[in-house]
Amino acid sequence: MLRLEKRPSPSRFWQAATPVLAVILTMIAGGIMFWILGKNPFEAIRTIFWDPLFNPDFAAYSRPQLLVKAAPLILIAIGLSLGFRAGIWNIGAEGQYIMGAICGAAAGLAVYPVESRLIFPVMVLAGALGGLVWAMIPALLKTVFRTNEILVSLLLVYVAQDILAMMALGALKNPEGQGFPGSRNLGQIPAMANPELIAGTGMHWGVMAAFMAVIAAYILLQRHILGFHIKLAGQAPRAARFAGVNPAALVVLCFAISGALAGLAGVFEVTGPAGQITIDFNVGYGFTAIIVAFLGRLNPIGILFAGLLMALTYIGGELAQFMLGLPSAAIQAFQGMLLFFLLGTDLLANYRIRWAKREVV
Amino acid sequence: MTIGPELLRVEGVTKAYPGVVANSDVSFSIAEGEVHALLGENGAGKSTLVKMIYGLVRPDAGRMTLRGQAYAPAKPGQARAAGVAMVFQHFSLFEALNVAENVALGMENPPPMRELAGRITEVSKAYGLPLDPSRMVGDLSAGERQRVEIIRCLLQDPKLLIMDEPTSVLTPQEVEILFRTLRQLASEGTAILYISHKLEEIRTLCDAATILRRGKVVATCTPRERTAREMAELMVGAVLTPPARSGVTKGAVALQVSGLSVASPIPFGTTLKDVSFAVRKGEVLGIAGVAGNGQDELLLALSGELKSGPGAVQIAGAAMGDKGPADRRRAGLVAAPEERLGHAAAPDMSLVENALLSGAVRQGLTRRGFIDWPATEHFAAGIVKDFDVRTPGTHVAARALSGGNLQKFVVGRELSQSPSVIVINQPTWGVDASAAAAIRQAILDRAASGAAVVVISQDLDELLEIADSFAALNGGRLTVPRPVEGLSIDEIGLMMGGAHGMEVAHHAV
Numbered sequence: 059m060l061r062l063e064k065r066p067s068p069s070r071f072w073q074a075a076t077p078v079l080a081v082i083l084t085m086i087a088g089g090i091m092f093w094i095l096g097k098n099p100f101e102a103i104r105t106i107f108w109d110p111l112f113n114p115d116f117a118a119y120s121r122p123q124l125l126v127k128a129a130p131l132i133l134i135a136i137g138l139s140l141g142f143r144a145g146i147w148n149i150g151a152e153g154q155y156i157m158g159a160i161c162g163a164a165a166g167l168a169v170y171p172v173e174s175r176l177i178f179p180v181m182v183l184a185g186a187l188g189g190l191v192w193a194m195i196p197a198l199l200k201t202v203f204r205t206n207e208i209l210v211s212l213l214l215v216y217v218a219q220d221i222l223a224m225m226a227l228g229a230l231k232n233p234e235g236q237g238f239p240g241s242r243n244l245g246q247i248p249a250m251a252n253p254e255l256i257a258g259t260g261m262h263w264g265v266m267a268a269f270m271a272v273i274a275a276y277i278l279l280q281r282h283i284l285g286f287h288i289k290l291a292g293q294a295p296r297a298a299r300f301a302g303v304n305p306a307a308l309v310v311l312c313f314a315i316s317g318a319l320a321g322l323a324g325v326f327e328v329t330g331p332a333g334q335i336t337i338d339f340n341v342g343y344g345f346t347a348i349i350v351a352f353l354g355r356l357n358p359i360g361i362l363f364a365g366l367l368m369a370l371t372y373i374g375g376e377l378a379q380f381m382l383g384l385p386s387a388a389i390q391a392f393q394g395m396l397l398f399f400l401l402g403t404d405l406l407a408n409y410r411i412r413w414a415k416r417e418v419v
Numbered sequence: 420m421t422i423g424p425e426l427l428r429v430e431g432v433t434k435a436y437p438g439v440v441a442n443s444d445v446s447f448s449i450a451e452g453e454v455h456a457l458l459g460e461n462g463a464g465k466s467t468l469v470k471m472i473y474g475l476v477r478p479d480a481g482r483m484t485l486r487g488q489a490y491a492p493a494k495p496g497q498a499r500a501a502g503v504a505m506v507f508q509h510f511s512l513f514e515a516l517n518v519a520e521n522v523a524l525g526m527e528n529p530p531p532m533r534e535l536a537g538r539i540t541e542v543s544k545a546y547g548l549p550l551d552p553s554r555m556v557g558d559l560s561a562g563e564r565q566r567v568e569i570i571r572c573l574l575q576d577p578k579l580l581i582m583d584e585p586t587s588v589l590t591p592q593e594v595e596i597l598f599r600t601l602r603q604l605a606s607e608g609t610a611i612l613y614i615s616h617k618l619e620e621i622r623t624l625c626d627a628a629t630i631l632r633r634g635k636v637v638a639t640c641t642p643r644e645r646t647a648r649e650m651a652e653l654m655v656g657a658v659l660t661p662p663a664r665s666g667v668t669k670g671a672v673a674l675q676v677s678g679l680s681v682a683s684p685i686p687f688g689t690t691l692k693d694v695s696f697a698v699r700k701g702e703v704l705g706i707a708g709v710a711g712n713g714q715d716e717l718l719l720a721l722s723g724e725l726k727s728g729p730g731a732v733q734i735a736g737a738a739m740g741d742k743g744p745a746d747r748r749r750a751g752l753v754a755a756p757e758e759r760l761g762h763a764a765a766p767d768m769s770l771v772e773n774a775l776l777s778g779a780v781r782q783g784l785t786r787r788g789f790i791d792w793p794a795t796e797h798f799a800a801g802i803v804k805d806f807d808v809r810t811p812g813t814h815v816a817a818r819a820l821s822g823g824n825l826q827k828f829v830v831g832r833e834l835s836q837s838p839s840v841i842v843i844n845q846p847t848w849g850v851d852a853s854a855a856a857a858i859r860q861a862i863l864d865r866a867a868s869g870a871a872v873v874v875i876s877q878d879l880d881e882l883l884e885i886a887d888s889f890a891a892l893n894g895g896r897l898t899v900p901r902p903v904e905g906l907s908i909d910e911i912g913l914m915m916g917g918a919h920g921m922e923v924a925h926h927a928v
Contacts, residue, residue, distance in 0.1 A: 068767065068816070281792075283785045286775060294765035299724045300756060301776045302745035 062409040072406040077353060077360065079406075080399040081367070087399070088392045097382055105381055106374030106392070120373045122260030126331050127372050130155070130323035132268040132365035134347035136275045137316030139356040143279075144291040146312045150196065150211030151320040152344025153218035154189035158321025159328035160225050161188025163241055163335050166250040167230060170242065177249040182263075182325055189321020190314050192218065197313035201306040207313075219340070226337045245333035252330035264326025268365070271319060275358040288312070320344060349397045355404075371396070422626065423451035426610045427472070427490070427503075427579055432481030434467050440634050441467035444481070447629040447636065449579070454601060454611045456621040456642060459631035460654055460851035465614050468631070469581050472612070473505045474498035485579075496527065502578035506568045506585060514557035518567050521556055525571045542573050546600045561588035561709050562596075569600070580604065581612045586620060587877065588710055591912035598624055616654070616852070618647035619880070632656050655852045669887075670700030673871035674721075674752070674840045675733040679740075681720050689713040689895040691720060696890060696900050698840070698871040703862065704900055705886025706875045707915055713895040714875045715757065718844045721873065722754035723747040734840055748780040751839030755830050757848065757875075759822065763829040766818035770810065773817050774799035774832055781836040798835070806831030807857065822849040827858065834861050841865060844875040859885050879911060891915040 085107075089099030110120035134151045141148045148154075162185030166177055196210035230241040244250040255261045279285035291298040291308055299305065323343065332339055350368050354360030375389035428448040434441045442464045449455040457465045470476040472483065474492030483490045485501055492498040495505075512521050519536045523529035530538070536552035543550040548566045556564060565585060572580055582601075586594045601611055601624065615621055621628060622642045630638040630653045638653045679694040691713050698704045708714060719725035721732065723744035731740040734750040744754075756762045764773045775795045779785050784795045799813040806827045810820055817825060830846055846862060847855035863885055866872050875892075876882050882889060883903060890900040891914035898914045 281789050283775075283779060283788050283790055286772070286790060290765055290768070290776065293767050294761050296758075296762045297765045297776060300722065300744060300754075300762055302723070302743050302748070302780070304743065 061412050062405070063412050064409055065407075068407050069410075073355065076403040076406055077355065077364070077400060079403050080353075080396065083399040083403070084392070084396045087395050091388065091391065091395075092384065095384065095388060097384060102378055102382060102384065105378045106371060109377055109381075110370060110373045116377060118258075120377065122254070122258060123373050124366060124369050125260035125265050126262070127369035128365040129262070129265040129268040130327055130343045131347050131350045131368055132361055133264065133271055133323040133326075134316075134320045134344055135350040135354065135361045135365060136268070136271040136358060137319030138347055139351040139354070139358070139361060140275065140278075140288055141312035141316050142292075142351055143356050144288040144308055144312050145295065146291075146309050147208045148193065148196070148211050148313055148316045149208050149348065150193070150214045150218075150344070151316060151347055152340060152342065153211070153215035154192045154317045154320035155324040155327075155344045156215075156218040156222050156340050157192040158185040158189035158324030159332075159339060160222060160230070160324075160335060161185055161321070162325030163244060163328050164225075164230060166244060166247070166329075167241060170247070173249050175249070178252070178329070181250060181329065182322065185325025185328075186318040186321045189324060190318040193313040193317020193320070194310070197310045201309050207309070211313075215344070222335070222339060223337045226335050226339070230335050232334075239337055241335040243333045244329045250329055252326055262326065262330045264323065264330060267322055267326060269362075272358045272362050279358065284311075320347075346393075349393070352397065353400055368393070368396075422453050423608055425449075426451045426453075426486060428484045429468075429472070430482050430484075432468070432471060432478045432483065434464075434471060434476060434478050442471070442478070443634045445631070445634070445636055446481075447639065449610045449612060449627075451578070451610055452605050452608045453627060454605050454613055454625045456625035456628035457612060457614045457631065458616065458618075458621060458628050458650065458654055460616065463631040463654070464634040465631055466583070467634075469505065469583065469612065469614060472498070472579075473503060473581060499527070499575055499577075502576070503581070504572035504575055504577035504579070505581040506565065506572055506583065508583040508585075508587065510564050510568055512556045512564055512567060515555070517553050517555050518550055518559075519552040521567055522552075522571045522574065526574070538574060539570055542570055546570075546573065546603060547596065548600055561711065562590065562593035565589070565597070573604075577609060579610045579612060581614070583614045584616075585613075586615065586617060590709055590915045591879070591908050594620070617880070618642075618650050621650070622647060630654055651852055669702045670869060671735075672697045673700045673735055674698045674873065675736075676721070677731060677733075679720055679727055679731040681716065681725055681727050683713075683716045684719070684725060685715060689716055691716050692895045694720075694895075694897045696897060698873055700839075700869045700871055701866050702888065703866050703872040703874060703886045705882030705889045705903070706873060706892055706897070707877070707879060707882055707889065707911065708875075708892035709915060710877055712892045713897075714844055714877075714892055716895070717892065717897075718754060718756055718842060718875060721752070721842045722756070723752075744777075745780050748777070748836075752842065753777070753781070753833040753836050753838040753840070754842040755833045755844065755846065757844040759825045759829055760818060764817040764825060767816050769816060770803065770808075770813045770820075770828060771796050771799045773828070774802060774813075778832060778836060781838070802828055802831040802835055805835065806861070807854065823851055823854055826850050827854055830858050830861070834865055838865070839870055841870050841872045842875075843873070845878075846874060846876065847878065847881060855881075879908075889914075 085103055089103055092102040093099040109116055111117060134155060138148055138151055162181040165184035166181040169177060192214065195214060196207045199205040199210050200207045226239045232240060232242045252263050287298060287303045290301060291303055328335060328339065346368060350361060350364045354364035371393055378384045379386055379389065425448050430446045432445045433443055445468060459465050467476060471478050474495045474497055490501065492501065519532055519539055522539060523535055529535060539550065539552040548570060550563065550566050550570060556567065565588065585597060589597065605611055613625055625642050628640050628642045629636055632654060675697045677695045680692055682690050689712055696704060720727055723742055727740040729738040729741045733739060734747065734752055737750060739747050739750055760766045765776065775784055775790065778798055782798050784791050784798065796813060802808065803810060803813060808828045809824050826849055830843065833841065847858050850858060862872055874882065874886060886903050888900040889903045889906055891898045893915060
């Protein structure tokens with residue numbers, strides 16, 4: 059019979075090895091699924107993981123897409139990971155991302171057609187603030203009325219989506235758009251655009267922000283007392299109170315950081331790759347970032363790689379849909395397997411598995 | 420005392436766990452009607468030994484005989500069937516059920532409830548352990564809960580009753596009641612295996628003692644013929660020096676608590692009601708009380724985890740009642756909670772990180788919020804060295820340490836911060852005798868150098884050994900502190916709340 063035995067200290071080897079093991083298991087299980095769907099599993103896996111980066115026919119397009127898709131995931135996941143470490147569950151990053159995009163775009167469009175170098179920084183600030191304020195709703199409801207932050211933050215996503223639709227059809231609609239829903243194309247307004255900084259790389263300001271967030275979070279968690287308190291609150295809440303951590307302040311702070319970063323991701327997206335506020339502007343980065351945060355073991359460096367990997371499965375998944383005719387649900391199931399195996403193998407870091415005879419209790 | 424023929428014989432029993440030999444070639448025997456003490460420090464192997472007798476653990480080697488027959492219980496049910504019963508240190512009772520229902524849950528074939536209730540009343544009368552079968556266990560005191568466990572055992576008419584540290588939750592009067600019951604049982608021929616490290620108790624109660632050290636039998640003796648000191652030294656294997664008290668004159672009031680009333684944040688907790696006391700520099704105030712009478716809440720209210728009115732807690736004259744733990748540490752107060760893992764220390768964090776946990780403020784381990792890890796490591800290594808914490812290093816997770824070693828680390832961490840006020844709940848809980856002596860000495864040393872100390876403990880001997888003044892918590896209220904000198908055990912018992920109105924029981928029998 060299999061028996062789990064708690065390790066005296068978490069295994070450092072398995073902490074590093076479980077993500078790799080999870081990816082391998084996902085490839086195996088996903089391959090079987092693709093095979094059942096009547097596709098060549100090796101071709102499918104290759105199309106997802108290899109072709110976007112190295113196939114000469116697609117790489118020129120899909121390689122820059124890697125950074126474009128990974129940046130918002132990393133930016134949001136970094137913010138979420140701080141809260142998750144502290145046991146504070148912000149599930150509504152998607153809503154904060156939407157609100158960031160709306161506030162950022164609105165700040166710019168309010169002064170259209172004024173041209174100034176200050177407009178873009180102001181938009182970025184407005185985006186961060188929009189996400190932060192939206193995140194304050196669950197945070198304050200939790201600290202003042204003890205509501206469940208998971209539910210409130212999640213449900214606010216749907217509110218944000220309705221506000222998005224309202225904006226795309228109303229206040230932010232392009233007056234010169236012949237009645238089509240959607241705002242002006244911010245990418246074509248020089249003062250508001252977030253262009254590719256180096257041609258052909260996909261590098262834009264959002265990517266820079268994501269890298270900076272990774273570094274800042276790393277320093278915060280390794281060297282700063284606040285990062286220590288965040289970890290402490292998650293691992294041993296009563297010890298955190300003993301250490302002098304104010305739980306309410308920590309909730310507000312973690313929501314503020316994750317909300318602001320999600321808002322930033324939103325504003326960089328709307329001014330860059332997306333270009334405009336539309337009804338279906340959001341594509342689920344806020345939710346996928348939750349997976350990215352855990353795939354990266356809530357560790358900033360891990361999240362950097364997890365974001366890139368997740369972006370790859372997105373791009374590769376699209377490619378597989380296009381090239382092999384795989385249904386999009388199969389791609390989503392494939393991504394779900396990744397999270398499943400990651401959480402499953404996570405156990406190995408804290409437990410060792412032993413074969414044991416059945417003992418009579 | 421009539422000691423009959425041999426009941427249980429244990430011969431050469433050995434049990435090894437990965438990395439530690441819990442019992443090595445242990446032999447002893449117990450006769451019918453004998454009260455036999457199993458004595459040893461924490462980790463000496465007492466628990467493993469009785470678990471083998473009770474069928475919870477199987478020995479690797481050796482054999483046991485019960486009334487001359489080979490005895491190897493594979494599970495507690497078999498042990499019970501053979502007439503072996505055990506009262507555990509930690510009760511396994513459901514608070515939301517009544518006494519009879521709890522007793523029924525522990526029986527293989529419980530009789531109908533009404534019949535069972537009748538038998539409970541019968542047994543409880545016969546043994547001077549009054550207990551109403553229809554009362555909710557949640558409403559019972561610790562002593563009464565223990566009676567539920569004992570009666571559950573007695574209903575099985577045991578030949579051998581194992582008691583694991585039974586007096587740790589009792590007031591002196593309740594201990595007296597328990598002992599009378601145990602003596603009565605012994606006189607009726609029941610053998611009692613009594614596990615404890617409280618030597619005076621063993622001297623008054625037990626006929627024979629087997630002393631274990633590091634899994635081996637190091638001595639057997641007749642407790643009445645030995646002094647407590649002699650037995651302690653056999654147990655520890657070293658000569659013990661009692662803590663030295665210096666007669667320093669007490670200084671100004673360092674900690675003043677006045678009219679402190681706070682609701683408990685703990686479910687089923689105890690609300691503190693109008694608690695007032697003052698501790699002067701160099702003074703040790705001992706606070707006694709049966710567990711669950713507000714000790715945890717008092718520690719929280721003093722450490723700053725539980726806030727009160729500003730004036731309710733004053734440190735060196737400054738109102739701190741509404742300030743959090745960090746501010747109070749800055750003002751010179753350190754605190755060591757009772758629960759080591761999860762409260763005083765984070766289980767999965769290293770000792771270095773745990774040193775930072777409460778040491779950051781007073782030790783200056785951060786600069787503008789950035790952690791000085793080398794200084795923190797140095798601080799942690801200092802604690803490990805000064806307080807003899809047995810650990811492979813400072814980067815080990817706290818949960819990898821044994822309870823006693825972690826306790827030394829936690830107490831050491833607080834005492835190493837040159838505090839002016841020290842609050843400790845259960846300073847030597849789960850610590851072996853020599854380490855306990857070292858911790859008590861360290862506390863007295865801090866007091867001698869001018870710290871005001873509040874020690875909350877359930878160990879009366881400990882309090883009487885180190886405290887200058889004494890108070891007791893009872894239902895969230897604190898008695899007026901009195902000087903320890905000239906205080907009798909009976910007075911202490913009354914301060915702790917008597918025996919919950921049960922003293923009359925034995926007189927009636």
